[in-house]
Amino acid sequence: MTEDRDALAAQLDKEHVFHSWSAQAALAPLVVAGGLGTRVWDHSGRTYLDFSSQLVNVNIGHQHPRVVAAIQEQAATLATIGPATANLTRGEAAKRIAARAPAGMDKVFFTNGGADANENAIRMARLHTGRDKVVSTYRSYHGNTGAAIVSTGDWRRLPNEYARGHVHVFGPYLYRSEFWATTPEEECERALQHLRRVVECEGPQSVAAILLETVPGTAGIMVPPPGYLAGVRALADEHGIVLILDEVMAGFGRTGEWFALDAHDVVPDLIVFAKGVNSGYVPVGGVVLSNAIAATFDDRVFPGGLTYSGHPLAAASIVASIDAMAEEGIVDNARKIGTDVLGPGLAELAEKHPVIGEARGVGVFWALELVADRATRAPVAPAVMGRAKAELVSRGVIPFIADNRIHVVPPCVVTADEVAEALAAYDAVLTLLDEELT
Incomplete structure (x- = not known):
């Protein structure tokens, strides 16, 4: 029954919703039924870490x-x-x-x-x-x-x-x-x-x-x-x-x-x-x-x-x-997470993965810029970013993808454990991209 609701949501979206910034024919958007804090889920109960904050706006988290x-x-x-x-x-x-x-x-x-x-x-x-x-x-x-x-x-x-x-x-x-x-x-x-x-x-x-x-x-x-x-x-x-x-x-x-x-x-x-x-x-x-x-x-x-x-x-x-x-100290949490957890974690990924040209940001507002070659700083192809997005979603993380970048932008209420969970998913996907590019 819950899977039927996911299918119905996808069907109604396909038939009646006109999406922004998109060619419509090939769209297959993620179905979201509910959320709480940094997580959302579909009707069948599969959960995702929302490291997009949707459009970088759900700062206080879902359903506060x-x-x-x-x-x-x-x-x-x-x-x-x-x-x-x-x-x-x-x-x-x-x-x-x-x-x-x-x-x-x-x-x-x-x-x-x-x-x-x-x-x-x-x-x-x-x-x-x-x-x-x-x-x-x-x-x-x-x-x-x-x-x-x-x-x-x-x-x-x-x-x-x-x-x-x-x-x-x-x-x-x-x-x-x-x-x-x-x-x-x-x-x-x-x-x-x-x-x-x-x-x-x-x-x-x-x-x-x-x-x-x-x-x-x-x-x-x-x-x-x-x-x-x-x-x-x-x-x-x-x-x-x-x-x-x-x-x-x-x-x-x-x-x-x-x-x-x-x-x-x-x-x-x-x-x-x-x-x-x-x-x-x-x-x-x-x-x-x-x-x-x-x-x-x-x-x-x-x-x-x-x-x-x-x-x-x-x-x-x-x-x-x-x-x-x-x-609740939510602004302070964003600052501390950025300084103590997210920033250092992304810096480690940048040191480890040749596909990352630069990791930059502050608070819970970061970007990983992906390159095909660190020496020339040539951006990776759009298909690479499409693969990155699909692989992250398959691992239960909703990313924010823009051009050749993964924007790491969780809600300001994110915890250190949730950051670690997301970093593990980024690490696995970036490893795949490194292998493909080399």
Whole structure:
């Protein structure tokens, strides 16, 4: 009977669900019936370690009882209300988010997710400055709405370039440096000079915003070198440019900090968030505004809004999630696991397996970059990544695969024993890939 439910789920998906970022005909998605903590399972009871956190958003783990109860209680009290009203739960959610942001950022604009949060951050920057252009990096992902997808640098931008005023630069990425750098210091200095020259050539008076992921996620989990974000802040200040930091993937515990920016001595003008703020239990995102930008709209209408902005169910899940993360030490756990267990374990794999070109990351936000040849750093073929994914799933681990990388991104509640279990599966699969490539 349970196997029939798995088959029915697969059949209904095939017949009626249109999937994102995919050619539809060959899809055979994993059936997931339930989950708890770092594990999910199908209807027949086979369990998997979720080292993808789905889309790197289930930071607090699956089915956290406190968050589930908060959603249930809110649904019984007030399931929905319009954004023009004042609602206590919404206010409490905004208060908690602002409390984790840098000083001088007291207001929150709620959206339905990360893409429209970036969309509205760009709108705010343009209206605040009276300028048009937005500078972002080629190695980035900011969402699949009009301006957000054009701010994105990867291949998904190309079929969707309908928005105006977007300029791209290369950010720091020492392993594949665009600047012939050999040290983090060189990479930082040269990437900043490159950014400066692009801004100068575009005309600083025309640039509304610099939009960066604090730690680029889907593009490769590239922790910026010391001083880079502070240098960007200084450049933005020099020319009156708004600095937007996209923390959709990196925020709320993923890097072992409440916001990834906390480790980089930088205060942006706008912070974009989603995903980890409530682990995706209810769709939500938003923008944290500096007081200066918020004041722009004290006597001027902000021409943006969404029917579900600050939805009560989403707000309740945010309140419960942030409170649980604080009281249960979940952010601290992510930092400790990264420093003491996951980081060292991945470094050992990198030393052992020639197929790994680099292991990099922080907290529970890591990537293994796979190469066909360490000397040339040539990426492995897509078929190799397909094999890696299939082999990991067969061993009970759900991976996050992007280009030639395995992103190791478990929930922030992951334990040392669960990391060891996943590392054993990675080790076995990487051994197979080593043998095939040699």
